[in-house]
Amino acid sequence: MTIQQLEYVIALNTYRHFVTAAKKCFVTQPTITIQVSKLESEIGFSIFNKSKSPFEPSDLGVMFIKKAEIILREVSDLKNMVSKELDNMDGVFKIGVIPTISPYLIPLISGSFSEKYPNTVLKIDEMQTSNIITALQKKEIDVGILVTPLNEPFIREIKLYNEPFVFYGQKKDFHKKRKTITAKEIENLDNVWLLKSGHCFRNQVLNICNNTDNNKNIKFQSGSIEALKKMVDNYGGFTLVPEMAINKNDAGCNIEFTEPKPIREVSIVIHHSFSKDALVDALRVEILEKTPKEFVKNKRFVKINWR
Numbered sequence: 001m002t003i004q005q006l007e008y009v010i011a012l013n014t015y016r017h018f019v020t021a022a023k024k025c026f027v028t029q030p031t032i033t034i035q036v037s038k039l040e041s042e043i044g045f046s047i048f049n050k051s052k053s054p055f056e057p058s059d060l061g062v063m064f065i066k067k068a069e070i071i072l073r074e075v076s077d078l079k080n081m082v083s084k085e086l087d088n089m090d091g092v093f094k095i096g097v098i099p100t101i102s103p104y105l106i107p108l109i110s111g112s113f114s115e116k117y118p119n120t121v122l123k124i125d126e127m128q129t130s131n132i133i134t135a136l137q138k139k140e141i142d143v144g145i146l147v148t149p150l151n152e153p154f155i156r157e158i159k160l161y162n163e164p165f166v167f168y169g170q171k172k173d174f175h176k177k178r179k180t181i182t183a184k185e186i187e188n189l190d191n192v193w194l195l196k197s198g199h200c201f202r203n204q205v206l207n208i209c210n211n212t213d214n215n216k217n218i219k220f221q222s223g224s225i226e227a228l229k230k231m232v233d234n235y236g237g238f239t240l241v242p243e244m245a246i247n248k249n250d251a252g253c254n255i256e257f258t259e260p261k262p263i264r265e266v267s268i269v270i271h272h273s274f275s276k277d278a279l280v281d282a283l284r285v286e287i288l289e290k291t292p293k294e295f296v297k298n299k300r301f302v303k304i305n306w307r
Contacts, residue, residue, distance in 0.1 A: 003075060005039045006068040008032045009047055013065050016054040073139060077273040087278045090119040094141040096127040099223050100201040101145060101266060104244035108290040109283075117282060129200045136271050143274075143283065147200050148267040149305070155269050158280060160287055161295035162263040165208060165304070166246055167255040168229055169238040180258045183208055191237025193228040201225075201264070204304045205240045208262050244291070263301040 011021035012032070022029040040046055047061035057065055097106060106124060113122070127135065132144040137154060148157045167181045186192075187210045195202040228239040233251040242264065246254050268280055268287075288296065 005035050008035050009068055089117055089279050092121040095122055095124045095143045096132040096141045097145045098129055099126045102126045109286045113286050144269040147264045154272055156272050158268040160266045161291055162265055162301055163295055164243045164261045164263050165240045166243050168241050168252050171253045174253050181255045182258050193231045193237055193239040207304050260302045262304045
């Protein structure tokens with residue numbers, strides 16, 4: 001049994017076609033057929049049921065493939081660990097960022113990061129937290145940027161900053177000299193606009209508002225904080241936004257919470273087996289250079305969990 005044979009089996013399971021799998025492995029179709037046949041003879045059972053079209057794994061084959069995937073991941077991790085390129089950031093890296101962070105953070109760091117590391121390509125996708133966790137576990141992405149803690153045993157969390165929540169309402173409803181508001185005050189306010197289910201920011205807002213979800217006759221589902229601000233501007237009510245979402249051109253009023261301020265903890269997260277610490281360090285430094293310094297320095301806060 002060889003690593004190469006295991007790679008052929010995984011390719012066949014992925015593409016369910018010998019010619020396609022051979023092309024993806026950069027070998028000929030007879031090569032992959034012969035090698036998988038040798039492997040099946042060695043282990044004493046057929047990995048694939050070839051009587052069906054497209055063929056599919058046998059019952060024992062399913063278990064074999066799952067174990068082979070684990071072995072190949074571990075082999076890949078071992079190669080990365082001993083590689084001389086451990087500190088080399090050249091290459092393509094996949095990053096998942098939650099939608100309530102991405103539009104405010106990514107534009108801040110993209111230009112300068114590209115200039116400093118021209119041979120590092122970041123493929124960044126907006127993903128909800130649950131999808132980032134799953135993708136990290138499956139090694140489909142390299143890095144996540146989201147709200148922590150996650151308390152997942154396979155994930156390593158590298159804290160970036162504490163971002164305060166800010167109250168957003170219509171200017172006509174609040175005195176222009178109003179500077180602060182307490183979490184207790186918003187518990188009895190009507191029409192809180194929330195992100196749709198699945199966003200950790202929604203759960204945090206509900207926790208701050210004492211689980212209040214009391215919109216009246218309009219139920220608006222959105223994944224965008226900017227859309228919620230527009231609903232406040234045009235319909236009334238209020239929402240909470242992360243401080244980085246504040247814009248000087250906002251039509252509504254932004255009011256800070258009294259201390260201790262409710263905050264969300266934003267972190268870089270990676271799988272424990274991810275070995276490119278140089279990339280993590282570079283991202284962390286770039287992000288901290290571009291985000292408000294008081295996010296890190298602020299000591300008087302209440303961390304709002306979302307789970």
